[in-house]
Amino acid sequence: MKRLLVTGASGFLGSRIVEFYKDKFEIFAPTHAELDITDEKDVLAKFEEWNPDYVIHCAAISAVARCEQEPDMSWKINVEGSIHIAKASAKIHAKCIICSSDQIYFGSTENGPHKETECVLPYNVYGREKLKAEEACLAIDADCVLLRLSWMYDRKTLYKQENSNFMRMLLDKMRTEEVLLYPVHDIRGITDVNEVVENLEKMFTVPGGVYNFGSPNKNNTYDTVYEVFSELGLDTQRLQRNEDAFMNNPRDISMCQQKLNACGIYFSTTKDAMLRNIKEGLSSNDE
Ligand SMILES: NC(=O)c1ccc[n+]([C@@H]2O[C@H](COP(=O)([O-])OP(=O)(O)OC[C@H]3O[C@@H](n4cnc5c(N)ncnc54)[C@H](OP(=O)(O)O)[C@@H]3O)[C@@H](O)[C@H]2O)c1
Numbered sequence: 001m002k003r004l005l006v007t008g009a010s011g012f013l014g015s016r017i018v019e020f021y022k023d024k025f026e027i028f029a030p031t032h033a034e035l036d037i038t039d040e041k042d043v044l045a046k047f048e049e050w051n052p053d054y055v056i057h058c059a060a061i062s063a064v065a066r067c068e069q070e071p072d073m074s075w076k077i078n079v080e081g082s083i084h085i086a087k088a089s090a091k092i093h094a095k096c097i098i099c100s101s102d103q104i105y106f107g108s109t110e111n112g113p114h115k116e117t118e119c120v121l122p123y124n125v126y127g128r129e130k131l132k133a134e135e136a137c138l139a140i141d142a143d144c145v146l147l148r149l150s151w152m153y154d155r156k157t158l159y160k161q162e163n164s165n166f167m168r169m170l171l172d173k174m175r176t177e178e179v180l181l182y183p184v185h186d187i188r189g190i191t192d193v194n195e196v197v198e199n200l201e202k203m204f205t206v207p208g209g210v211y212n213f214g215s216p217n218k219n220n221t222y223d224t225v226y227e228v229f230s231e232l233g234l235d236t237q238r239l240q241r242n243e244d245a246f247m248n249n250p251r252d253i254s255m256c257q258q259k260l261n262a263c264g265i266y267f268s269t270t271k272d273a274m275l276r277n278i279k280e281g282l283s284s285n286d287e
Pocket residue numbers: 007008009010011012013014031032033035036037038057058059060061062063077081099100101102149150151152153
């Protein structure tokens with residue numbers, strides 16, 4: 001059995017990776033307490049001890065607002081921590097997959113869908129950290145794979161304490177009388193995390209580099225949800241346009257899938273995955 005090391009395995013994505021691949025790989029999934037990625041020496045020692053064939057690096061400060069508030073702390077984890085992971089992976093010749101973000105495209109002067117080759121100028125601290133981590137990790141190990149992930153959701157909650165996510169909130173609110181408010185100045189390939197998890201193993205064999213890794217979507221979030229509601233025959237009157245969010249700085253961080261598709265990897269469109277999840281969510285008792 002090949003050995004897979006997952007960092008940040010208690011997080012939203014890492015926990016789902018461990019759950020999905022637990023019978024396919026011998027998994028090492030240290031908690032934050034067991035392996036602090038800011039400790040370079042310990043990272044290398046643990047990598048040498050576990051000797052994984054593949055590494056999926058999910059540990060991060062993933063909350064954009066927290067990075068703005070505590071940039072020194074988040075730099076240590078998102079940039080320096082990722083560098084430690086790339087260095088240790090290179091030392092033991094493990095294929096290293098590092099989670100990056102579509103937020104790198106927020107601030108771009110070009111319209112979406114954005115390509116990996118585009119010149120980018122990230123608007124927020126989190127985006128700048130992710131870009132720096134990408135560049136540094138690739139400089140250390142050209143075989144490193146950097147995945148620009150979009151906002152991910154799951155219809156199901158895996159652990160009781162985990163934060164609610166886009167789809168869970170939508171399904172929960174649909175059971176109430178609340179209005180459903182979605183931004184019109186935000187275009188993003190919101191993605192079903194299960195597609196990310198399933199597609200991840202295909203990245204173990206691709207050449208190193210940066211890859212957009214999420215659903216294609218050309219519409220703003222309000223229009224996407226509106227189309228889904230219309231097709232499912234749901235009450236579109238409940239949907240309200242949020243004109244305030246991103247009003248002063250409209251965001252289009254939709255991603256082009258050409259490079260990924262050339263590797264034989266495909267994601268559903270944001271709309272199709274939403275259609276599927278809402279349909280399944282309404283006909284089940286998931287929480
Ligand atoms: N979720 C999304 O929609 C999304 C979108 C785009 C990109 N991403 C990226 O995808 C990756 C996974 O995201 P996620 O949503 O799963 O994040 P998450 O739920 O916030 O989980 C982050 C994980 O990192 C761990 N961690 C934090 N600092 C650490 C340290 N110094 N050493 C070791 N572990 C540490 C956390 O453990 P503790 O909680 O115990 O500290 C937690 O397990 C991240 O790189 C994120 O930036 C996520």
